[in-house]
Amino acid sequence: MSTIYDVARLAGVSPKTVSRVLNGDGPVGERTREVVEAAMRELGYVRSNAARMMRAQKSGIVGLITGAISTKNQPSTQQGLPDLYIVQGIQRALDASGMTLMIADTGGRQDRVPKLIDTFLSHRVEGLIYVAEYHQPVDLPPVPEDTPLVLANCYDDRGTPAVLPDDRRLQADLVRRLIGAGHRRIAMLALRPDMAAGRLRPLGYRDALAETGIAFDPALLAHVDFDQPETGPQLLWDTIDRLLRLDAPPTVLCCGNDQMALMVYGILRSMGRRVPDEIGVAGFDNYRAIAETLYPPLTTVELPYNAMGVRAGERLLQLISGEGRDDHRPVLVAGPVHWRGSVNELRTATVVSLMTQREETK
Amino acid sequence: MSTIYDVARLAGVSPKTVSRVLNGDGPVGERTREVVEAAMRELGYVRSNAARMMRAQKSGIVGLITGAISTKNQPSTQQGLPDLYIVQGIQRALDASGMTLMIADTGGRQDRVPKLIDTFLSHRVEGLIYVAEYHQPVDLPPVPEDTPLVLANCYDDRGTPAVLPDDRRLQADLVRRLIGAGHRRIAMLALRPDMAAGRLRPLGYRDALAETGIAFDPALLAHVDFDQPETGPQLLWDTIDRLLRLDAPPTVLCCGNDQMALMVYGILRSMGRRVPDEIGVAGFDNYRAIAETLYPPLTTVELPYNAMGVRAGERLLQLISGEGRDDHRPVLVAGPVHWRGSVNELRTATVVSLMTQREETK
DNA sequence: TCCGGCTATGACATCGGTGTCATGACATCG
DNA sequence: CGATGTCATGACACCGATGTCATAGCCGGA
Numbered sequence: 001m002s003t004i005y006d007v008a009r010l011a012g013v014s015p016k017t018v019s020r021v022l023n024g025d026g027p028v029g030e031r032t033r034e035v036v037e038a039a040m041r042e043l044g045y046v047r048s049n050a051a052r053m054m055r056a057q058k059s060g061i062v063g064l065i066t067g068a069i070s071t072k073n074q075p076s077t078q079q080g081l082p083d084l085y086i087v088q089g090i091q092r093a094l095d096a097s098g099m100t101l102m103i104a105d106t107g108g109r110q111d112r113v114p115k116l117i118d119t120f121l122s123h124r125v126e127g128l129i130y131v132a133e134y135h136q137p138v139d140l141p142p143v144p145e146d147t148p149l150v151l152a153n154c155y156d157d158r159g160t161p162a163v164l165p166d167d168r169r170l171q172a173d174l175v176r177r178l179i180g181a182g183h184r185r186i187a188m189l190a191l192r193p194d195m196a197a198g199r200l201r202p203l204g205y206r207d208a209l210a211e212t213g214i215a216f217d218p219a220l221l222a223h224v225d226f227d228q229p230e231t232g233p234q235l236l237w238d239t240i241d242r243l244l245r246l247d248a249p250p251t252v253l254c255c256g257n258d259q260m261a262l263m264v265y266g267i268l269r270s271m272g273r274r275v276p277d278e279i280g281v282a283g284f285d286n287y288r289a290i291a292e293t294l295y296p297p298l299t300t301v302e303l304p305y306n307a308m309g310v311r312a313g314e315r316l317l318q319l320i321s322g323e324g325r326d327d328h329r330p331v332l333v334a335g336p337v338h339w340r341g342s343v344n345e346l347r348t349a350t351v352v353s354l355m356t357q358r359e360e361t362k
Numbered sequence: 363m364s365t366i367y368d369v370a371r372l373a374g375v376s377p378k379t380v381s382r383v384l385n386g387d388g389p390v391g392e393r394t395r396e397v398v399e400a401a402m403r404e405l406g407y408v409r410s411n412a413a414r415m416m417r418a419q420k421s422g423i424v425g426l427i428t429g430a431i432s433t434k435n436q437p438s439t440q441q442g443l444p445d446l447y448i449v450q451g452i453q454r455a456l457d458a459s460g461m462t463l464m465i466a467d468t469g470g471r472q473d474r475v476p477k478l479i480d481t482f483l484s485h486r487v488e489g490l491i492y493v494a495e496y497h498q499p500v501d502l503p504p505v506p507e508d509t510p511l512v513l514a515n516c517y518d519d520r521g522t523p524a525v526l527p528d529d530r531r532l533q534a535d536l537v538r539r540l541i542g543a544g545h546r547r548i549a550m551l552a553l554r555p556d557m558a559a560g561r562l563r564p565l566g567y568r569d570a571l572a573e574t575g576i577a578f579d580p581a582l583l584a585h586v587d588f589d590q591p592e593t594g595p596q597l598l599w600d601t602i603d604r605l606l607r608l609d610a611p612p613t614v615l616c617c618g619n620d621q622m623a624l625m626v627y628g629i630l631r632s633m634g635r636r637v638p639d640e641i642g643v644a645g646f647d648n649y650r651a652i653a654e655t656l657y658p659p660l661t662t663v664e665l666p667y668n669a670m671g672v673r674a675g676e677r678l679l680q681l682i683s684g685e686g687r688d689d690h691r692p693v694l695v696a697g698p699v700h701w702r703g704s705v706n707e708l709r710t711a712t713v714v715s716l717m718t719q720r721e722e723t724k
Numbered sequence: 725t726c727c728g729g730c731t732a733t734g735a736c737a738t739c740g741g742t743g744t745c746a747t748g749a750c751a752t753c754g
Numbered sequence: 755c756g757a758t759g760t761c762a763t764g765a766c767a768c769c770g771a772t773g774t775c776a777t778a779g780c781c782g783g784a
Contacts, residue, residue, distance in 0.1 A: 001486070001506075001508075003739090003740055003741080004740065004741065004742095005740075005741095013763080013764085014763065014764045014765080015740085015741080015742090015764090016741095016742075016743095016763075016764060016765085016766095017762085017763060017764075018741095019741065019742060020742095020762095020763090022741090023742080025742090026761095026762085026763090027760090027761055027762055027763090028762070028763085029761085029762060029763085032762080032763085044506065046480060046483040046484050047484050047740090047741075048416075048484065048486060048739090048740055048741070049412075049484045049485045049486070050411075050412040050413075050415045050416050050421070050485075050486065050739090050740080050741090051412075051416055051739070051740035051741040051742085051769090052740080052741055052742075053412045053741090053769090054410075054412050054413055054416065054739095054740080054741075054742095054768085054769040054770065054771095055740095055741060055742050055743075055768075055769050056741090056742080056769090057769075059412070061464075083446065084445065084446040088467060091465075091466065091467045091469075092467075092469060095466075095467075095469070100464060100466070100481055100485065101464065101465055101466065102423075102462060102463065102464045102465075103453075103463055103464075103465050104453065104457075104462070104463065105450060105453045105454075105457075107453075107454060107457070118408060119462055121408040122408050122409050122410065122411045123411045123412075123462065124363070124410060124411070124412065144363075144406065146363075227655075229654075233657065259651050259655050262624075262652070262655045262656065263655050263656075263657065265628075266627075266656060266657030267657065269631050269657075270657065287651070289621050289649070289651070289652065290624070290651065290652065292591075293589075293621050293624045293625050294624065294625075294628060295595065295625065295628030295629065295631075295632065365769090365770055365771085366770065366771065366772095367770075367771095375733080375734085376733065376734045376735080377734090377770085377771080377772090378733075378734060378735085378736095378771095378772075378773095379732085379733060379734075380771095381771065381772055381773095382732095382733090382772095384771090385771095385772085387772095388731095388732085388733090389730090389731055389732055389733090390732070390733085391731085391732060391733085394732080394733085409770090409771075410769090410770055410771070411771095412769090412770080412771090413739090413769070413770035413771040413772085414770080414771050414772075415739090415771090416738085416739040416740065416741095416769095416770080416771075416772095417738070417739055417770090417771060417772050417773075418739090418771085418772080419739075725784100726783105726784090727782105727783095727784090728781105728782095728783090728784105729780100729781090729782090729783105730779100730780085730781080730782105731778100731779085731780080731781100732777100732778090732779085732780105733776100733777085733778085733779105734775105734776085734777080734778105735774105735775090735776080735777100736773105736774090736775090736776100737772100737773090737774085737775100738771100738772085738773085738774100739770105739771095739772095739773105740769105741768100741769095742767100742768090742769095743766105743767090743768085743769105744765105744766085744767085744768100745764105745765090745766085745767105746763100746764085746765080746766100747762100747763085747764080747765095748761105748762090748763090748764105749760105749761085749762085749763105750759100750760085750761080750762105751758100751759085751760080751761095752757100752758085752759075752760095753756105753757090753758080753759100754755105754756100754757090754758105
């Protein structure tokens, strides 16, 4: 691969002049510029970042680590889809600033993280992002103080800047919308309470109830470990069966995520209950391959992974530029409710009055 | 960040000795090594890849480009899931060789590819991989001859090394297994014929029929553009309706992919047909979030994206080392059939005789 | 005892850009 | 007309690691 020296020789100028043409600093004669540019084209010259970076002491590289770090065993669920969207968002944010993204995967082995960080440091990354597969606490090995770090979809107890899904608010938004549609008996099939989402979403559920003056009924809230290969479906079946036998059964089931909703569809069908006429179903995530393909399409709330990535990227750029280094508050990201055919609108009149009421309370 | 000079000064030796400790070339005294290592620890020294690479003329970096490049408009389908698995596989392959992966996304804009390639070249990547979202032809801008390029999940007409899913064989394996289970009237709901998968999978379907001496019935093969938001479900409904009204209706429906199978479940349910007792359903992809969660779980064939990534990574490493540069044959990757509850085994006796027969013909 | 060979170490040049400073040719101003 | 300023350009050092070559000390064999 050719160098500025080759270009300089071919153009009959000094290397420094070529450098000036490249960077547009310092003055260069009209004629000279043309000659140099022609020489660069002829040689197919591409600047070496390594050399440039040695002087500049700036790499223009950001390191990204994905993969399991949590000390707990994996909750098996989704197959790492969120990561991808978050990574795409990060790329989008960084792209605008000319940074290049270098990524590495732990392959699920926490012990490899220090080595990955070392590799990144040897490339003199200007910042690091760690992306988790699902909302969780993590415990990362220490990074040098002068290298900014942002956590995406996870958090630690050291105040490292984090970007997180606002599970509580998202669930509240969804339930609020269900109430707006006239539903009063809303059941919630939550995820395992040892997952952040399993704790925060029920809180949002209760927020929405409290706000609209509906009493919380403990019989309507259950945590279901639905994705255990053997026991999961049975457990879910039993839980739904119990709910439907209540004196005042729910008119809609809020599922812990869209995948659970998919399973719930199958169970309700086997029970001979029609969705949405006999009972409504709502999901969480807006996992489109499921939500849009199910019949009827699934009402759900979008967990905006892409936007989270963008926010994480922006936060990191901010830190790199030196701003907000002592702001330790996490960035919470919410998304829209997608209202589809899996939940009926009940008593339209009531809906209107309720929505009006909400407007007034603002 | 500290340098070998800092380390050398602190340890009271020359920079070159520090370099020797780092790389383990040249002899170093026992005592000296200890002193140097202590100094490195104290300073938190990390070697600069930029400097190292200037001499070595080797970056240890591989560039990866993802995103839409095809000139055609996007077939909307899956949300870029395959990419992720392929990328993971690539990482796994490269990781073993100590290469670092740098990735960039086109964000769906083909015109940005040349710029991305330039960025990678400026980092002096030792090789490039382009990953497509689904099996398709692509037309990449030229890359310098001495930089190896591997295409994953796509191919071009210039003989660039490619790693592709063996759609034809995968479909044949699945259909063969269905025939082994006693099915004779097998319908195929194929993807659009302008997609590679939409052409190759029907070929595999026919391969399996021909092999087992079952006549191909054109009435049983249909291409369905199922993921059009409006017309898709209706079209799929009509097609299934037509199939079920045939004089000899199919006993199993082979769907173009798992997502279509999900929609087919909903349609069959609405038609009042039970799966698998009245009709079997098979998918394609082993998109686990769907295949394992559906009730009954979906029989499907695994399109091994992860393995494709590994193969692509290995192929690239091979090219980088200079081997197989003039082998232009694509690498085809197949995967296992996952037999789950969505298809019944018919007439067990026949199954045994058929399988025996297959063994014999080998 | 002397020399070849090995070990341990350092001086120095080099990779490819870029920051600093110097230089020569003109243009401008008092 | 000479002092000063601007433009266009080049010489040179430097970033941090490493390859090449040199050197000093030591051991063993002739």
